[in-house]
Amino acid sequence: MKTDQTPTHSKLLPKAWLMVILLCVVGCLNYLDRIMITTMRESIVDALPMTDAQFGLLTSVFLWVYGLLSPFAGFLADRFNRSHVIIASLFVWSIVTYLTAHATSFEELLVTRALMGVSEACYLPAALALITDYHKGGTRSLATGIHMGGVMVGQSLGFLGGWIAERHHWTDAFSVFGAIGVVYAFVLALLLRDAPDRPDSTEPAVEKVNFFEAIKDLFKRKSFILLLVFWGLLGIVGWMIMGWLPTYYKEHFNLSQALAGLYATGYIYPVSLVGVLLGGILADYWAKKNPRGRVLVPAIGLAIAAPAIFIASSTGVVYIAIICFMFYALTRIFSDVNLMPILCMVSDKRYRATGYGVLNMFACIVGGAGIYVSGIMRDADVDLSILFKIAAGSMLLCAAILFTLKVKYSDEQA
Template sequence: MPTLFNSTATAADSRPPSRAWLVVGLLCFVACLNYLDRVMLTTMRESVKAAIPMTDAQFGLLTSVFLGVYGLLSPFAGFLADRLSRSRVIIVSLLVWSLTTWLTSHCTTFQQLLATRAVMGLSEACYLPAALALISDYHAGHTRSLAIGIHNCGLSIGSGMGGMGGWLAERHGWGFAFSLFGIIGVVYAVVILVGLRDAPRQASAASTLQEKTAFLPALRSLFGQRSFYMLLTYWGLIGMAGWGVIGWMPTYLQQQFHLGQGEAGFAATLYLQIATVFGLLVGGAWADRWSRTKERGRLYVAVLGMIIAAPGIFLTASTDTLVFAIAGLVIFGFARSCTDVNTMPILCMVCDSRYRATGFGVLNFFACGVGGLTIYIGGVLRDAHVNVRHIFVVSAIGLLVCALLLSRIKPRR
């Protein structure tokens, strides 16, 4: 039977292979581009709407369509990473979404922009399940949470750099950033083509996995676990909070505190993501250390993170003082990342090791569906002249529900 809970491995087995940390480093930059390319559109709302006329609901739809396609294809993309070479799936994904990012800069109509966001969702869907599964393959013991935390720092840095989108749009036009980072992604795809490889055990077992891994049996295995349903609900609520902040926090801060587009973009992303980077490193190291003595150590860290994150996002939504709003974002970013860094390790605790990427793809499918709906509702609320802070209040309640769900998850035996 495949190993289901790797934290009980022997000391020798828990040592990561020699290339393990190199793989984390290579993927950290890919992760940065992954979130930068998808997020920066939300920080240049005024510039995009000035060049391509659209309503606020349509602007929200651009991210909702991305998330809809991204989420819908995530289970299939995860299955590809379980069945084929994880490293090759990552490289092709990076190349396609980078070319799409470059093409976005040449859009002149709303329909063209909508189409490129859909293709972006398709191509980026393949990355995260494959990357997290590949890191989990390399880090089978007590380095898993920290390794994923370091990788996810790239996601946070990319989200933080998303504020550059509004800043560059004000100075060079909205298409400049898409052209620049699209070219950078294409070049880096060539770089990792040389340096990225599958983990030794995953590579040696590739032919066996291709014979044994099938999509429907994978789904039956995942949904045969009660804990997976709780993990699915929890990740959906996380998606509501996370994508609500990404999609509408720049606009909320801009109008609530009378900031410029660039200033609001940085305020909504920079401080949040700096806090998130610290949370990923602290939460990852803490969870790895706790898992050495407690089987549920990673779960405990994630539960505490949700309990602390909820008041943070509520503070941001309820205060009329910018400093307190940013302080709430900092608390939210630090504490929520303690959960993010442990999602794949917790998934490894409850599912068959053959279906890790597929499982994460299913989680992404549900989270992105909820997140996309949240962002679209934000646009509808704005068109109806209703303050989007209500989305953040509901998100805070959802995070407390997440803590309750996580506390009831039990590792699979």
Template structure:
């Protein structure tokens, strides 16, 4: 039995490593488009609102399908849902490198949203299955650092577009994802609690007990779930305004080149976020030994300190100060990302963990998609993006304080 536990412990960290690469590709493939804005706009003769719509369509389809992807991961197999997601979104990424019109680009972004919607709820739930209590925040945070790496290197799209054309990046990274899916097919394993589970008893019980109607009834019976919905909605608004329009803001506000703006917008925030997931995961897991609300408190503290720096970034005339502000805000976001799924796991019925996260993802990304499109409309109307970021900082601060109302039902 000791050998089995040791093997499971080793695999729980191997799992994080395997999914780190998937998380990297997940955000790299979706964010490439923002750092390649100029050549895409020129080729297809787009307005800022139309370019914003490319990200909005992705987010709307991603959000709408997130609860469905989460439900399939809860009811059937997390491994199969992850594999399906990686295969389809990688194929769509390759397709994006060959599109011939704006309407075809819209279609590709829609299908990318549908396919990527299945990944995050299933992956975070699988990590939560393998990591209990004292390692959960750190494991989640390390996985989320893959997203940051993808966002950071997504900024290299501006350089790729300059050297080889904007289509090359989509074709290259999409092909890599297709190849990596075969690695996952061999190494990825669903969590098995007991030997009896491997014989199929868990699967049969899950298929009998879990239904869409029961999921909705149980999730929305929790008052704390509504608080988390409000928080995720504001988080999605702020995150996607940063993801979608920060390269453009930096380019205009500080007179940077396309490549400099792209790598700065993704790089500095992600450096801070990487520091944040490590600090947030380690501190929350250690604090958890004496305070079961540690993960909630560390998120509130993180954004209370970080949101003023998002405000500062949008107002300072000095690029060096903006860099510092982006890094510190990134730290607060990393602390948040390391602890969101662990907080949810303490709040709702464990049988519907992936479904619950999918519902929150739905709300977050739908609102995020609206805001990315609205950001383009505001820019077309000559509204300075700095005002958008100032409002975002204040809204995020208020949203994090609302988390004090969350009540826990699980202590694990």
């Protein structure tokens, strides 16, 4: 089997890893800036009186705008210079983060959250596409996994917003991290570059990418539609489990709110961080021997995660549940690591970022719907253990989709 480990590729690797390191920091800021508002609810409500529904709307409007604009944001990264899209996205959302500190009413705060959704939507499709442009074959899954590690660090640092708000003022966190993002955008302008073998979209000879042609090309591929169903189901599972896990611990094991929250979040990010690295290493290693390696690793991961969730939702022993949820956190994340590498194997390379944007939009929409439906089921006195068993079944279906997914393999698509 032909590989892409050519001298040119070997010479490019140091720069390729530099791109990953640079983007890890951006990924961290991306998720930190979006999530820290959820950790300072009391401080914000005290300063800007609002109902719980209004506070919840601050996150909802971000998610709606972010999801709906993701396909077009991905198209921008396919149509134009990916590094320029990333730098512009970071600069704009950092300015918006800084301006959030100057909001004086709920309405102004709502506008900044909507603008945050617009600007942040442009980042992830462009970043993952740039990484896969640089990393072909033997390092692609690990590279995307390391970038995801940066994203998870940003998620886990979300508590800094509440910590700063409690000790100083809620606006200080937005001012500080907004300023950091603006400065880092200038650093990226000096160092971040598109892969050398990617055509410059400004050259007259290069065929222009058309948004509607991209969408048409993606949806005519059965494998892409299956990948869309797979990612949508997994979005429902992820939001359902993470959204209701603290409540499950509290109700099922009669724990205090503080202890239930610790059990539900204390190990998820550290174990998942191990999972992104492990999933990337395993997929890259297996792909050298089997072109379907990047598909089989997440499929097997879900085949492990599903029974783990089923056992965790059935046991009356809290420590067994913790161990099972740790297995879920470790192996479920294999799918996130390998989504973009798999997309590269089922789509035209011209439309990678657009394709990821479509997947992202669908996951946001159905994930949000999943949370709402699960809330309706809770109101109807449906036990959370049943919801988690449904989640386990959905993960088995996701694994089956991957096992049957037909992919293409070449030096460009690997």
